[in-house]
Amino acid sequence: NAGVTQTPKFQVLKTGQSMTLQCAQDMNHNSMYWYRQDPGMGLRLIYYSASEGTTDKGEVPNGYNVSRLNKREFSLRLESAAPSQTSVYFCASSGIGDWYYEQYFGPGTRLTVT
Amino acid sequence: DQQVKQNSPSLSVQEGRISILNCDYTNSMFDYFLWYKKYPAEGPTFLISISSIKDKNEDGRFTVFLNKSAKHLSLHIVPSQPGDSAVYFCAATNSHTGTASKLTFGTGTRLQVTL
Numbered sequence: 001n002a003g004v005t006q007t008p009k010f011q012v013l014k015t016g017q018s019m020t021l022q023c024a025q026d027m028n029h030n031s032m033y034w035y036r037q038d039p040g041m042g043l044r045l046i047y048y049s050a051s052e053g054t055t056d057k058g059e060v061p062n063g064y065n066v067s068r069l070n071k072r073e074f075s076l077r078l079e080s081a082a083p084s085q086t087s088v089y090f091c092a093s094s095g096i097g098d099w100y101y102e103q104y105f106g107p108g109t110r111l112t113v114t
Numbered sequence: 115d116q117q118v119k120q121n122s123p124s125l126s127v128q129e130g131r132i133s134i135l136n137c138d139y140t141n142s143m144f145d146y147f148l149w150y151k152k153y154p155a156e157g158p159t160f161l162i163s164i165s166s167i168k169d170k171n172e173d174g175r176f177t178v179f180l181n182k183s184a185k186h187l188s189l190h191i192v193p194s195q196p197g198d199s200a201v202y203f204c205a206a207t208n209s210h211t212g213t214a215s216k217l218t219f220g221t222g223t224r225l226q227v228t229l
Contacts (some may be wrong), residue, residue, distance in 0.1 A: 003174075004157070031215065042203060042219040043158070058216070090157050094215050101146050101207055101215040105157030 002026055004106035006091050012112045013081040021076040021109050023091030032074035033058075033103060034066060043090065049074055059085045076077040081113045118206050120220035127227055133191040135223050137204030140185065144206040148217065149178060149189050152201045161202075162189070165209075190193045194227045201225070 007022045025032065030051045035043040035058075045058030049068040063085060065077045074093075078085060088110050092103040119138045127133045137147075145166040148156035155188050164171040164178045164187065177190045191198055204220040 035219075040123075040221055042120075042221040043217075044219075045216060058144045058172065093162075101148060101163065101209070101217070103215060103217060105150075105159070107155070107157050 004091055004093055004104050006104075006106035006109050007010065008087075008109060010049045013078075014114055015082060017081050018079050019081065019111075020078075021089055021091075021111075022073070023075065023096065023106060024073045025091075025093040025104070026072065026073070026078065027093060027095060027104065029093035029095040030071070030103075032068065033092040033094075034064075034074070034076045035092065036060065037090060037108075038087050046076065046089075061101050081111075083113045085111065086113045087111060115140075115165050116221070117144075118204055118218050118220040120202075120204055122219050123221070124224040124226070127194045127225065129196060129227055129229050130193045132211075133194045133198065133225055133227070134187075135189040135191075135202050135204075135225065136183055137187045137189075137220055139187075139206050141206070141218070143208045144183070144218070145211050146207050147178070147180060147187050148205045148207075149176075150203040150205060150219075151198075152203065152222070158203060165215075193224075196227050197227065199225055199227045 004025045033048040034046040047066040049055045054069045091106045094103045148163040149161040152158040179202045180187045203222045205217040
């Protein structure tokens with residue numbers, strides 16, 4: 001049981017390049033989330049998917065797109081990377097029932113845009 | 115507009131003593147609160163939570179207190195251990211906003227437990 005996995009762990013992009021961050025969970029969770037963490041800013045929600053087939057914007061969606069490929073996988077795409085998108089990106093998932101509000105996080109992707 | 119605030123960026127406590135981490139919130143619609151712990155190069159991990167119908171929740175060495183009138187919560191760690199050294203994030207949500215648990219996080223407090 002791997003929990004939430006993210007690839008890649010590290011990535012360096014040049015301004016204007018595109019890339020997709022991959023996330024998968026094996027806990028049969030309905031909801032999945034993408035956050036970014038910047039120094040002094042905490043974690044900010046980029047996009048989320050309440051269930052398979054739905055996606056919604058979070059607090060900081062500009063410059064990103066997402067795809068909920070199936071129940072397990074939720075990807076984050078940067079179409080034209082900018083230096084302001086240099087950050088650590090975390091994917092998370094949450095289930096139902098008693099543990100509904102508790103999100104389980106992946107190890108993160110450290111992205112640098114030069 | 116920071117709806118969840120952790121005003122102390124860092125805290126240093128001696129091993130065996132009590133660590134108290136504080137969190138304030140401004141959104142009166144928040145009714146469920148969580149604490150996460152984060153080690154370097156890892157994702158945050160859930161630590162403890164509290165619903166607004168309670169004012170205290172305890173789990174081993176960790177206790178969370180909620181003061182709704184002051185919009186303030188605190189995490190107490192007793193006794194503190196070196197392995198508790200990490201960044202602690204406070205998070206809050208409104209449980210009536212649909213099927214996803216959209217959490218709003220504070221900026222974190224770095225706890226260092228010294229020998």
